[in-house]
Amino acid sequence: MAAPAPEPFDTRAAFQQRLGDVLARARTTLVMFDPDFVPFRLGAPDVDAALRRFLHDGGRLRLALHDAAHLEREAPRFLRLLRDYAHAIECRRTPRGLRDLPDSFCIADDLHIVRRFHSNHMRGEAAFDAPQQTELSRLRFDGIWAESQPGLQAGVTGL
Known part of the structure; x- marks a missing residue:
């Protein structure tokens, strides 16, 4: 059987729709990488509800990022979720040597992915029920994770 073709997108609204689709399909694991998670809207009510459902059902979330300032200042719902x-949530910050990595992605259960080719643009693609489409980004995430240090934590932000 042929692998499902990736679904391209090039707008913020389309990215957020595809991200919502990936979050809705997540059952056990979510791994996410983005420089600052601004376009992911982790503090928005709909994203918070999807993540709470996922975590309540036993899911595990790992985030890797360059800079947590946006989440610390603008995403109080996410900080409550973290608390x-x-x-079930781990957040890591990348070291200086990885700060030039420009891509952005979210992978659910090693089956579903939404990725932007460059974090400064909304152009990207999503793939569902396609483990072969997630493999390269998952390996990339594992490498980023291994190099990164614990970052955003409920205790550090004063919660």
């Missing part, structure tokens, strides 16, 4: 589900 409420500290046992």
Whole structure:
């Protein structure tokens, strides 16, 4: 059987729709990488609800990022989520040597992915039920994760 073709997008609204689709399909694992997670809207009510459902059902979330300032200042819902589900969420900050990595992606269960080719642009693609489409980004995430240090934590932000 042929692999499902990736679905391209090139607008913020389309990215957010595809991200919502990936979050809705997530069951056990979510791994995400973005320089600052601004376009992911982690503090928005709909994203918070999707992540809470996922975590409540036993899912695990790992985020890698360059700069947590936006989340610390503009995403109080995400900080509450981090406090409420500290046992199921890990956040790591990349070292200086990785700060030039420009891509952005979210992978659910090694099956579904939404990725932007460059974090400064909304152009990207999403693929569902396509483990072969997630493989390269997952390997990339594992490398980023191994090089990164613990970052955003509920205790560090004063919660």
